[in-house]
Amino acid sequence: MRIVVRIFSIVCACLAALFGYCLYFAFSQGKEDSMCMIVFVFVMFVLCAFSSFKLWVGGAKKKNKNTGWLPEPHIQKDTRTPxxxxxxxxxxxxxxxxxxxxxxxxxxxxxxxxxxxxxxxxxxxxxxxxxxxxxxxxxxxxxxxxxxxxxxxxxxxxxxxxxxxxxxxxxxxxxxxxxxxxxxxxxxxxxxxxxxxxxxxxxxxxxxxxxxxxxxxxxxxxxxxxxxxxxxxx
Missing domain, CATH: 2.30.29.30 (Pleckstrin-homology domain (PH domain)/Phosphotyrosine-binding domain (PTB))
Known part of the structure; x- marks a missing residue:
């Protein structure tokens, strides 16, 4: 789970850098057709950031519930009669x-x-x-x-x-x-x-x-x- 969160964080950082570069390129070159690329990069950045946040919150709750990120122990119910x-x-x-x-x-x-x-x-x-x-x-x-x-x-x-x-x-x-x-x-x-x-x-x-x-x-x-x-x- 932590590896997935880190990968999403890296992707978010790359998309943020690409988004900034597209903004710089669009305003410095004055090309209006690059706005589609800016919108696309922005949407991808938001989706990746939201997914990373959801995974991080879910993982934190699971860690608090099960110490050390371990799955919940399976407790077998005693079905024996008295x-x-x-x-x-x-x-x-x-x-x-x-x-x-x-x-x-x-x-x-x-x-x-x-x-x-x-x-x-x-x-x-x-x-x-x-x-x-x-x-x-x-x-x-x-x-x-x-x-x-x-x-x-x-x-x-x-x-x-x-x-x-x-x-x-x-x-x-x-x-x-x-x-x-x-x-x-x-x-x-x-x-x-x-x-x-x-x-x-x-x-x-x-x-x-x-x-x-x-x-x-x-x-x-x-x-x-x-x-x-x-x-x-x-």
């Missing part, structure tokens, strides 16, 4: 044979402790609360004698209770010694205290430490199972 993506992730994680090592800026590691996994997660808490009332009555005034009224009370009816789930954001860490959740509902347990690990669909799991249960939603929870497997092989 189920296929999850299966690919399972196969990829299952093929890991060595424990990963990660930085853990959010926690203080103990001597000899190594962080093997960290991810953003949400802890799910469920609480049974009253969300409304069913039935009930509205109070009214009943006349029992002249000038005397009896006010009946109103009733709310039967309360409706429902389980309401709340998500608490945090970060889950897994080391060679502990499983830690840093957040509003945080916890810190030794791996040896883990009594059960239950998948919760494809995007979560439930950790049980004795009588305490923690349900977590995260990306690729299969890593927890894999790291436990690799730790047991050490």
């Amino acid at each position: 189920e296929e993506r999850r299966m690919d992730a399972l196969l990829r994680i299952d093929a890991v044979t060595e424990l990963p090592v990660e930085d853990a800026p959010g926690i203080i590691l103990k001597p000899g402790e190594i962080c093997h996994y960290s991810t953003s997660a949400h802890m799910v808490t469920t609480k049974n609360v009253v969300t409304g009332y069913k039935g009930g009555s509205v109070g009214a005034s009943v006349k029992v004698a002249k000038g005397f009224y009896l006010r009946t009370g109103s009733s709310r009816g039967t309360p409706i209770r429902e389980d309401v789930r709340t998500l608490h954001h945090g970060t889950l860490y897994m080391t060679n010694q502990r499983i830690i959740f840093v957040g509003e509902k945080g916890f810190d347990y030794q791996i040896s205290k883990l009594t059960a690990l239950t998948p919760m669909g494809y995007d979560g799991l439930t950790l049980q430490f004795g009588t305490k249960n923690y349900s977590l939603i995260m990306h690729e929870p299969y890593w927890i199972f894999k790291i436990l497997e690799l730790l047991q092989k050490q």
Whole structure:
């Protein structure tokens, strides 16, 4: 593109010089028939200058959009279904044979402790609360004698209770010694205290430490199972 712009610029410069020469020749020699040549050269100069300007502007925009005058990279759209993506992730994680090592800026590691996994997660808490009332009555005034009224009370009816789930954001860490959740509902347990690990669909799991249960939603929870497997092989 830059070569084409330079060629057009050179042509414009030559036409400008030729245009000036034709003007000089016409006025110095007094020949009126050279005016056609002047008009022709002028039109060609304008066309070449306009084409050069368009190429230069278009090339500048393309350079700003794609650094270094390179064509736009072709981004292939992921046409896999969610189920296929999850299966690919399972196969990829299952093929890991060595424990990963990660930085853990959010926690203080103990001597000899190594962080093997960290991810953003949400802890799910469920609480049974009253969300409304069913039935009930509205109070009214009943006349029992002249000038005397009896006010009946109103009733709310039967309360409706429902389980309401709340998500608490945090970060889950897994080391060679502990499983830690840093957040509003945080916890810190030794791996040896883990009594059960239950998948919760494809995007979560439930950790049980004795009588305490923690349900977590995260990306690729299969890593927890894999790291436990690799730790047991050490």
